[in-house]
Amino acid sequence: xxxxxxxxxxxxxxxxxxxxxxxxxxxxxxxxxxxxxxxxxxxxxxxxxxxxxxxxxxxxxxxxxxxxxxxxxxxxxxxxxxxxxxxxxxxxxxxxxxxxxxxxxxxxxxxxxxxxxxxxxxxxxxxxxxxxxxxxxxxxxxxxxxxxxxxxxxxxxxxxxxxxxxxxxxxxxxxxxxxxxxxxxxxxxxxxxxxxxxxxxxxxxxxxxxxxxxxxxxxxxxxxxxxxxxxxxxxxxxxxxxxxxxxxxxxxxxxxxxxxxxx
DNA sequence: AACACGACCTGGTAGC
DNA sequence: TGCTACCAGGTCGTGT
Numbered sequence: 295x296x297x298x299x300x301x302x303x304x305x306x307x308x309x310x311x312x313x314x315x316x317x318x319x320x321x322x323x324x325x326x327x328x329x330x331x332x333x334x335x336x337x338x339x340x341x342x343x344x345x346x347x348x349x350x351x352x353x354x355x356x357x358x359x360x361x362x363x364x365x366x367x368x369x370x371x372x373x374x375x376x377x378x379x380x381x382x383x384x385x386x387x388x389x390x391x392x393x394x395x396x397x398x399x400x401x402x403x404x405x406x407x408x409x410x411x412x413x414x415x416x417x418x419x420x421x422x423x424x425x426x427x428x429x430x431x432x433x434x435x436x437x438x439x440x441x442x443x444x445x446x447x448x449x450x451x452x453x454x455x456x457x458x459x460x461x462x463x464x465x466x467x468x469x470x471x472x473x474x475x476x477x478x479x480x481x482x483x484x485x486x487x488x489x490x491x492x493x494x495x496x497x498x499x500x501x502x503x504x505x506x507x508x509x510x511x512x513x514x515x516x517x518x519x520x521x522x523x524x525x526x527x528x529x530x531x532x533x534x535x536x537x538x539x540x541x542x543x544x545x546x547x548x549x550x551x552x553x554x555x556x557x
Numbered sequence: 558a559a560c561a562c563g564a565c566c567t568g569g570t571a572g573c
Numbered sequence: 574t575g576c577t578a579c580c581a582g583g584t585c586g587t588g589t
Contacts, residue, residue: 442559
């Protein structure tokens, strides 16, 4: 489920819950395939950072837990191991008795324990952070220049801009009034500037609204996106013009858009 | 370059 | 109720 806003909210909740705590026991469950890690104990959690859709949990032994949540991953703290769901893949007991749980029903996530240098290297190939000062209309324009690729797959490619996934790419394009199939390189400067602004806005709004919602909940996943004007709304009327939202296939993924509002 | 497609995995739901 | 088919917020590798 996690794109940038979800991962960011998870990061903030995690930081509040675990910073300065020491891991005293590791439980690995169903941890095959993409997840690999040794056991972990006696190390203090010193930081929880995010880069794109990756979480980096910095440890006192100069190593880092590098986590990608895949499609269905979640990371949170429970008071008791018995509260961890059946689909849990790893758990870390903290020195206050609580458990940091990596829950991942579809098991498409990744969790690995690497050196700080290795972690840095792995996230190095990611593109610009869309909520950083580095992400400007000019940068977006220069990334787009000369590319004939449809704008939506372009936005979802983590090498250019890191953190947008299927939902927020579709939502930002709807807000910007841009058709997802429009070749990114032939969008006007003004439209790219508008897209830039709406990417930032859509992400910030989602973080804010989920962060507020997260204050009330202890451990459960924030169920749905606060901003879904088009995503998964095929056949339903567009909130702006009333025409039915369309679904199309792009690069193997569903794209939702309004044929009236998006050109 | 820009796709399509399959692999990796499991669960929810719509339709019969 | 039970079965099937399709859908799903991601990434990676291969083929065309």
